[in-house]
Amino acid sequence: MYVAVKGGEQAIDNAHALLAKKRRGDTGIAELGVEQIRQQLPLAVARVMSEGSLYDEELAALAIKQAAGDLVEAIFLLRAYRTTLPRLAESLPLNTGAMQLSRRISATFKDVPGDQLLGPTFDYTHRLLDFALLAEGERPGPPVDENTTLSNCPRVLGLLGEEGLMTPEIDRGEPVPDLTREPLELPASRAERLQALARGDEGFLLALGYSTQRGYGRNHPFAGEIRIGTAEVWIEPQELGFPVCLGEIELTECEMVNQFVGESAEQAQFTRGYGLAFGYAERKAMGMALVDRALRAGEYGEEVQGPAQQEEFVLMHCDNVEAAGFVSHLKLPHYVDFQSELELIRKLRQPQAEQTEADAETPAKEKRA
Amino acid sequence: MNAQAIPAREAGYNFAYLDEQTKRMIRRALLKAVAIPGYQVPFGGREMPLPYGWGTGGMQLTAAILGADDVLKVIDQGADDTTNAVSIRRFFARTAGVATTERTPEATVIQTRHRIPETPLAAGQIMVYQVPIPEPLRFIEPSETETRTMHALGDYGVMHVKLYEDIATFGHIATSYAYPVTVDGRYVMDPSPIPKFDNPKLDRSPALMLFGAGREKRLYAVPPYTRVISLDFEDHPFQIQQWEQCCAICGSGDSYLDELIVDDAGTKQFVCSDTDYCAQRAQPQESRP
Known part of the structure; x- marks a missing residue:
């Protein structure tokens, strides 16, 4: 008789298995390797490293693979890993x-x-789909002049x-705070x-x-x-x-x-x-x-x-x-709070119903999590 | 249900996931929070392997206070079997290997989202609340700099004005959950989004109440036997929700009820939101000859 959201452990396990299947796609197609992602999606890797605050191309590529290409999810994966790492040293300012x-x-x-x-x-490229890439065409880089020297x-x-x-930017020599610790x-x-x-x-x-x-x-x-x-x-x-x-x-x-x-x-x-x-x-x-x-x-x-x-x-x-987490938490059950809102809105509407008011405007109210 | 068998702890992570230095930092902040009831203590919140908004604050607090002998209960919406409660309970069973239970009196630590159990809490128990927005003044004043000053000055007039405006507009105080309270006559506190039905359970409770907001990196506490008063007016006293119905399972007439829509015609049924309380009441009834 009691049919409320019964989110048993079995349902969670099944959801994870379905996600793994979704990520893999058609098993007739070769599986994407982490090294392929690292080499061939370097801009995605860069974004995940930056916003994940961890410079590790391999782990970023792994996160992208695990997140099925969802970069915000990949950033989250990398962050959750990063937070478990010890701080060994602070670098000198980069030159x-x-x-x-x-x-x-x-x-x-x-x-x-x-x-x-x-x-x-990408600047100055014409944004025309390159159908040669559809046919897995290789493009060699430009010729390299081995005699050039680096200039300052x-x-x-x-x-x-x-x-x-x-x-001028003045370095006051203050200790640099760490946002991820404080x-x-x-x-x-x-x-x-x-x-x-x-x-x-x-x-x-x-x-x-x-x-x-x-x-x-x-x-x-x-x-x-x-x-x-x-x-x-x-x-x-x-x-x-x-x-x-x-x-x-x-x-x-x-x-x-x-x-x-x-x-x-x-x-x-x-x-x-x-x-x-x-x-x-x-x-x-x-x-x-x-x-x-x-x-x-x-x-x-x-x-x-x-x-x-x-x-x-x-x-x-x-x-x-933070933003994705808090927005996504709206998917969690809120039926206790919603029940209290239902009770309230019904109570508020009672006297109005007696007055047979035509405008049944629902009172606007701030919603909280 | 009795305390479940102690599961094997996952190797590769520290006990209860967080490293000891982080746990120590959180415990220091908790001591401050207990010393200043209702005051929001900033702490160096860490990323947890669950999303922000899904209980990361509560989980960090639980991780920081959990010992090997603790018995953990996790509820969401009052129920032990909702997906997020299952997920968090599993997390600590895996990373800390502690015993878990669904029985309120057996638990030493109860992590909760949106409810306080109906079964009265006892001295020695610790409630850990998951808090989305720790600042009770946030929806009146969006700036953190401003609200911290308002707390420092005890400048809570705006909160009463807001409640008064509700009464002027709707005839009632139109806050039904996360209903603000005054703790120990000093700080106005958000009791987390529990229905106001649960607010009286906070007052002089023998249990220690800890509140953790992971995304906002704040924690606060209500020590045992502390006065917790819900804001109200003399002519509009604080009232809790009431139902005309009783629980369809255990027949309880004084617990918080969830409304179920059970068929296409919109037929409603009401059942206890606290599944353990409901099951305990239903059990002796069913076993009766």
């Missing part, structure tokens, strides 16, 4: 100025020391800074903000960045420099007393040049928005840089006009693991 570049562009100068380097990019590529904003045109306290430091944005959802940051371009907290951005390449990670263990190189990671860095500030016309300086992401992740880095600059409104005495400038709004809602 992105010495990156080995695969791409480097500046929209602010026609030519810069070290030159512009397009590298592998100083950061573009550094050049502006030397002229005194950029507001709760976010508001107002947050810039280090905490940047950490939150680096873990933040690409789509959310993209939309917020876009909103600043459309006037909700406008601050005139120029893509000062975008650089993609590999940088070395160094640590300095206390017991050694000298730094050692752990290896290198691929990074995308974006520095936006924004409108000037200053006490007077003579002291006017450009300001900066900063974005950094693991792997090849240009859209993410650009969105992050726009939002970082928007969140500096307070620092520069600007009026807060748009959502992208509201620190609490941005930082509390940019994490897609």
Whole structure:
């Protein structure tokens, strides 16, 4: 007689088995290998590593496979693994100025020391479906000139800074907080903000960045420099007393040049928005840089006009693991609370029914989880 | 049902999943929470292998306080057999290898979502509540910076204004669950989305009440025998839900009932939301000759 949601263990087990079947698809087709994902979906791997806050291409590829291509789910898998890892050391600040570049562009100068380097990019591709790929066509890369030498590529904003045109970023030598270990306290430091944005959802940051371009907290951005390449990670263990190189990671860095500030016309300086992401992740880095600059409104005495400038709004809602979890929890049974709402709404409607009111407007009420 | 056989603990993870340093950090925050009843203590919430919003706060608290001798009960909507309760109970059976039970009096730790058991709790028991939004003022004031200041100043006028506006608009206080309470005469607290029916069970309960919000990284507590008063007005005193019906299974007339729609004609039936309470009451009735 009692037929309420009986979510027995058997049902859960069956659901998991069905999911495994769904993930595998037609067993007549070869199974996708983790290494194939790592090699052939590098941009998906990059996103999962960035927002999962863990630089491990193999595990990110595994997460993508396990999540059946759902990147937000893959990010969650990686995060849940990451949280169990011990913290062994803190790295020294990365020297992105010495990156080995695969791409480097500046929209602010026609030519810069070290030159512009397009590298592998979707820019300037015509978005026409390439039916050759349908037939598994191989495409060789461009010819390589083995005699070229690396040239020095100083950061573009550094050049502006030397002229005194950029507001300097001052390193106060404060200890860097770890968002994944300590709760976010508001107002947050810039280090905490940047950490939150680096873990933040690409789509959310993209939309917020876009909103600043459309006037909700406008601050005139120029893509000062975008650089993609590999940088070395160094640590300095206390017991050694000298730094050692752990290896290198691929990074995308974006520095936006924004409108000037200053006490007077003579002291006017450009300001900066900063974005950094693991792997090849240009859209993410650009969105992050726009939002970082928007969140500096307070620092520069600007009026807060748009959502992208509201620190609490941005930082509390940019994490897609938190957001996806809380939205998806609506699928859990809520029948106890709904029953209490039913009881209430019936009670509220009683006197109204007696008055035979025509407008049976249901009272609008805030819903809580 | 008696305490189930102790399952084998999964190797590869620490006891109850979280590492000892994290558990220690949470226990320190819990001590602070017990010392300041109703105050929301920020803590370094970790990602759990379950989604945010599905009980990660409660699970971290349970993980931090669980010992090898504990007997764990997990309920969701008052029931031991709802999917999420099954999932969380399984998680701790796997990672901590503790005994689990569906019987309220046998449990030393009860993790819950949305209900307090009907069976009175005893001294020594610990209730762990899963909390989605720990801030009772959140839907009046969205900013955390503002609400923390309001708590510091005991500035709760807006909450009474909201309840008054309900009465002015609807004739009743239109909050039926997550009904705000004052703890020990100081902090206004969200008792988690339990129906207001359960609010009186918090008052001077002999059990320790712990509340964990994982996504919001806050925890708070009500120590045993603490005054917990639901907000109200002299001329509109706090009232709990009542049903005209009794439970269709055990006949209880004073438990919280779930409404079931049992056929296409919309016929309704009411049964206890607390499945253990209902089963205990039904058992002697059925075995009677």
